[in-house]
Amino acid sequence: MKDAIGNVQRVVVLGGTSDIALATVVKLTGRRGGVQVTLAARPGERRAAATAELEALGLQVSEVDFEATDRSSYEPAVASAFDAGGDVDVVIVAFGLLGDQERAWRDVDAALELVAVNYTAAVACGVLVGERLRAQGHGAIIALSSVAGERPRKSNFAYGSTKAGMDAFYSGLGDALAGDGVQVLVVRPGFVRSRMTEGLKAAPLSQTPEQVAEVIVAGLQAGRRTVWAPPAMRWVMSALRHLPHPVFSRLPI
Amino acid sequence: MDSRHLLAGWGRTSPSVATVHTAGDDADLVGLVTKAGRRGVLGRGLGRSYGDAAQNGGGVVVDMTSRHRVLSVDPETALVEVEAGASLDDLMRLLLPRGLFVPVSPGTRQVTVGGAVAADIHGKNHHVDGSFGNHVVSMDLLCADGSIRTLTPESELFWATVGGMGLTGLVLRATLRMKKVESAYCLVDTERCANLDDLLARMAEGDDRYTYSVAWIDCLARGSSLGRSVLTRGWPATLEQLPAKLRDHALDFGPKQVAVAPPVFPSGLLNRATVAAFNEVWFRKAPHERRGEVQSIAAFFHPLDGVGHWNRIYGPKGFLQYQFVVPFGAEDTLRRCIQMLSDTGQASFLAVLKRFGPAGAGHLSFPTPGWTLALDIPLGSPVLGDLLDRLDEEVLAAGGREYLAKDSRLPASSIARMYPRLEQWRDIRTSTDPHGVFTSDLSRRLGL
Numbered sequence: 155m156k157d158a159i160g161n162v163q164r165v166v167v168l169g170g171t172s173d174i175a176l177a178t179v180v181k182l183t184g185r186r187g188g189v190q191v192t193l194a195a196r197p198g199e200r201r202a203a204a205t206a207e208l209e210a211l212g213l214q215v216s217e218v219d220f221e222a223t224d225r226s227s228y229e230p231a232v233a234s235a236f237d238a239g240g241d242v243d244v245v246i247v248a249f250g251l252l253g254d255q256e257r258a259w260r261d262v263d264a265a266l267e268l269v270a271v272n273y274t275a276a277v278a279c280g281v282l283v284g285e286r287l288r289a290q291g292h293g294a295i296i297a298l299s300s301v302a303g304e305r306p307r308k309s310n311f312a313y314g315s316t317k318a319g320m321d322a323f324y325s326g327l328g329d330a331l332a333g334d335g336v337q338v339l340v341v342r343p344g345f346v347r348s349r350m351t352e353g354l355k356a357a358p359l360s361q362t363p364e365q366v367a368e369v370i371v372a373g374l375q376a377g378r379r380t381v382w383a384p385p386a387m388r389w390v391m392s393a394l395r396h397l398p399h400p401v402f403s404r405l406p407i
Numbered sequence: 408m409d410s411r412h413l414l415a416g417w418g419r420t421s422p423s424v425a426t427v428h429t430a431g432d433d434a435d436l437v438g439l440v441t442k443a444g445r446r447g448v449l450g451r452g453l454g455r456s457y458g459d460a461a462q463n464g465g466g467v468v469v470d471m472t473s474r475h476r477v478l479s480v481d482p483e484t485a486l487v488e489v490e491a492g493a494s495l496d497d498l499m500r501l502l503l504p505r506g507l508f509v510p511v512s513p514g515t516r517q518v519t520v521g522g523a524v525a526a527d528i529h530g531k532n533h534h535v536d537g538s539f540g541n542h543v544v545s546m547d548l549l550c551a552d553g554s555i556r557t558l559t560p561e562s563e564l565f566w567a568t569v570g571g572m573g574l575t576g577l578v579l580r581a582t583l584r585m586k587k588v589e590s591a592y593c594l595v596d597t598e599r600c601a602n603l604d605d606l607l608a609r610m611a612e613g614d615d616r617y618t619y620s621v622a623w624i625d626c627l628a629r630g631s632s633l634g635r636s637v638l639t640r641g642w643p644a645t646l647e648q649l650p651a652k653l654r655d656h657a658l659d660f661g662p663k664q665v666a667v668a669p670p671v672f673p674s675g676l677l678n679r680a681t682v683a684a685f686n687e688v689w690f691r692k693a694p695h696e697r698r699g700e701v702q703s704i705a706a707f708f709h710p711l712d713g714v715g716h717w718n719r720i721y722g723p724k725g726f727l728q729y730q731f732v733v734p735f736g737a738e739d740t741l742r743r744c745i746q747m748l749s750d751t752g753q754a755s756f757l758a759v760l761k762r763f764g765p766a767g768a769g770h771l772s773f774p775t776p777g778w779t780l781a782l783d784i785p786l787g788s789p790v791l792g793d794l795l796d797r798l799d800e801e802v803l804a805a806g807g808r809e810y811l812a813k814d815s816r817l818p819a820s821s822i823a824r825m826y827p828r829l830e831q832w833r834d835i836r837t838s839t840d841p842h843g844v845f846t847s848d849l850s851r852r853l854g855l
Contacts, residue, residue, distance in 0.1 A: 157852060158420035158458060158727045158815035159792040185792055186818055241464070241851055289446070291464030292423035292848075335413055335424035335464060 156292070160375045161186055162243040166235045168220060168279050169249025170195035171204050173348035174298060174341075177367035178246060180211060182374075187212035192235045194220035195249075222249045222275040223267065232282040244374070245283045246296045247276060247324075250317075252350050258312035265312055272316035277323050284327055287336040294337040296370060297324035301342045301382065304391045307407050328379050339373055341366070342391070343383040357407070359384055414468060417718050418457040419725035420786065420815050423464030423848055425449075430471050430492065433555065436577060439467065440844060441553040447846035450577045452519030453494060456526060457728040458815025459848035460572055466846065469577060471521050477501055478580065485585040486544060491521030491578040496712075498585075499704070503660040507585035508643065510542035512708045514759075521578040526812035527570035527772040531619035531708070534764035536586075538774050540569030541767055546581040551840035555579065560768070567835040570769030572811055574845045574855060575836055588643045590657035593619065593707045595641035597697045599690065603634025603742055606760070607778075610638065614762050618642045619707070624758040625686040626748045626782065627679065634745050636760070637693040644701060653701070662705035667715035674722035677785050679752045721785045727815045729795060730781035732763055732774065733807035740805040741778050744798055748782065751794050755782040770832035773810040781813065792816070811849065819854040829855070 156162050162182055167175045170193025183189035191213050195201045205215045216238050220231035236242055251271040257264040280295070287293035302310050303318035321340055328338030343366045345357035366383040373381035382388035394402065409429075415422035430436060440448055446466030453472060454461055462468070471492035478488040485507055489498065495509050496516035502508070511523070511530045518528065524546065529538045536542070545559045548568055558565040568575045596617075600606035606622055614620045617640035624636040646657055711717050718726070733740045748755060759781045766775045784791065799821055802809060808825035809817060823829050833855075849855070 156421050157817075158418060158725070158786060159795070161792065161816065161818075163819075163852065186796070188818070188820065240854075289465050290423075291425055291446075291466070292421070333411065333413075333424070335422060 156243045156294075162189060164190045164192075164239055164242045165244045165246065166192045166194065166242050167246045167248055168194045168231070168235075168283075169222070169247065170217070170220075171200040172246075172248035172250070172298070173350070173363040174343065174346060174366050174370075175246045175248035176204055176207065177363040178296065178370050179208060179213070181364070181367040181371045182244065183211075183213055188214060190214045190216070190239050192216045192218055192238055194218040194231045194235050196221055220249075222271045225278075228275065228278045228282060232279065232286065236286050241290050242286070242293055244294045244296060245287070246298070247279055247283070248298050249275065250298060250350070253313055255310050255312055268312055268316050272313070273319040276320040280323055280327050284331055284336070288331060288334040292335045294339060294374060295324070295327070296339045296341060296374065297321075299324065299340050299342050301344050301387055301391050304342065305395045305402070308403070309407060325380070337374070337377060337379075339370070339378060340380045341370055341373070341383065342380065342387065344387040344390075346383075359387060359390065409467075414451070414454070414462050415725075416458045416461060416815065417455050418727045418815055419718060419721070419723075420727060421459055421848070423459070423462050425463045425466055425468040428467050428469050430469050430473050433549070433579060436469065436549055436579070437553045437555070439469065440549055440551060440577065443467065443844045447844050448577075449845060449847045450491070450521055450525075450573050452492060452522035453517045455515060455518050455522065456812040458813065459852060460526070460812055460814075461522070462848040463846060464848050471519060471577070474579070475519075480505065480507070482506065485587050486582055487585055488580060488582045489520050490580055491519060491524070493520050494518060495520070495523065499660055502585060503588070503591050503704070504658045506587055506589065506658060508588045508704070510536060510584060510586050511539045514709060515712055516709050517712060520581050520583070521573075524569055524578050524581060525571060525573040527767060527769045527774075528812070529761075529763070529774050531621045531761065533774055534614055534620065534762050535618055537764060538767045538769075538772060540566070540769050540772065542584045543569065544582040544584055547579040548575065549577040549579055551576065551842065551844040563835055564839060566768045567770050567832050569767065570772035571832065571836070572771065572849060572855070573847065574850055575839060576845055586643070589646040590644045590649055590653070591660045591704050592644040592649060592653065592657070592701050593641040593704060594644045594648055595639055595700045595702045595707060597694055597700065598638045599693050599695050600636045600638055602632055603636075603745060606634060606636045606638060607738055607741075610760075610762050614640065620762065622760040623689065624745065624760050624780070625690055626745060626755045626758045627683045627686055627752065629749055633749060634742070635690060637690060639707075641702070641707060648699075649701060660704065662703070662709070662712065664715050665713045668717055668719040670716075670719060672719045672722050674724050675785075675787065677721060682755065724786040726783055726785045728781060728783050728813040729798065730779060730810040730813045731798070731802045731807050732777045732779040732810075733802060733805040734775065734777040737777065737805035737807065740801050740807070741780065744780065744801055747794065747798065747801075751790060753784050753788065753791060753794060755784055758782045770828040770835070771811065771826055773808065773812070775808065777807065781810075811853075814849070814853075817853065819852065822853050822855065
């Protein structure tokens, strides 16, 4: 159970090797040791490293196999993550694929892989996790969306379209679950210097996973439904959304 | 009559959604308990516990307040049998005119008898009369197997239920031994105390002469004024002690709510500045010393009941109450705790100090001999969590404990250290409720 101060007892991460998710777990559980964390991710070195990192901080970590492109892994992963302990306070839906934009709008397989991971799997997990939290009568979902979903840009609209879909689904899920004591927080980060963006040129207002985590935890405690990271991104995106297309299409973004 | 509701404690923190079932007759509740689902069942009264004690997320919460009749009254023996959903307010309104007062009254009348048993509540008379459970002669408990057992203080399950936070079953009815009084008034002595030493000395020296004793502490006072306080102590007033004009209606009791806090209150209204100002006025308006003042029971025991929904003044973030007891001899711990609160400026609108007498027999009963301090603290400060964790360490190191009915943030690891009879209680609970039908958010959070 989450307590009055906001201390959590159990966190589940779907996409358990995400830099933003791990930074969020650290921020969320930092005050007291002994918090249980379940990392659902593809087995391998990266998951082992994430587990070691969290264990070094005094967290009790368990691992669950999860493969976003494998339809048959969703139910068992969510079930074993939830059944591994008591009530789950927070679920972070963190898996995602940036992909190669140039391939993603010219190659069917590349396009469908983005859709499968960022949208299809995210929706499936939202359904399964929502049902679990509803049964508990409390809990929160943190869904990592992206500002890329707010207005499609030439440079990453394939990725952006999948995030727009998952963003819409989780925003609606938040409304659907409001009467069940469940909070859904949709997170829209701008450019984050993380493993996902390695090798890319940093965009303006770029930030670290730790900075995003700070925004997420503050939004969670304040009961928000949507947060932008950095918060100023909200106004930037709002302005971009309203730009006339001839102007927008000429922007170097 | 079942519907899903978001339920919170009095502090309005960490709510959860449960199916709320309005309690019908015994057969209705037996059916409910024997058909309980995976998330279990929990009784709830008036929701005055501060944290998550009366919540059961995803499960069934039985609203017991529909069962609030007084079943029998014997003015000779002062024994009354009541349904568990009856509030202390109900009992006072019905029984004070007949010269019977509740044996233990906390700071509000808005608690049910079932809740009073579950939390084994205490009042200003703990040092002489003990806690609520000491005055329960028998009770009917609906157990997980659907049986209704009549328990008396001879049974172990009785004492696992007294202070057991509703986790042993549903208390259906209780027979209480009331206190005979001649009036609905108290004779009250009030003293201002310059600092904590002054207060503790006066309480240690004089409390035993009084039936009721409590001190209000200004937790924001610093330096040589640390722990400055107003001490009020009294006795039930006899007819003779009342002024003539009150004697004809000595047992009248009909307190009214004078105000209701509006549903929306801004956050942060209670901050260091406003609370310091309030505390200053409260301290200055108290007489240096006044003896034998006649006060109504409502004014002396339940000043906050005059304002409906007063918890709203803490704003949407809510607040918590931190209440601990440390043994006699641990006065230094008490001083350090007040010092820490004063240093960090955590505004406490109400800080109340009492001296507890001997402990009761409830396995999880809170009161143990010593000093108990209770503080209301608004949420919102980022340093609050760490401050309270450090206070926990002080309390644990002194061999003290915290009150489950107030708790909303203790870590599970502290509970066994605070309640050494927890294992014994668990054994009794497991034998009567092997599948854990009776459960709550509090029990899940603390792993009770």
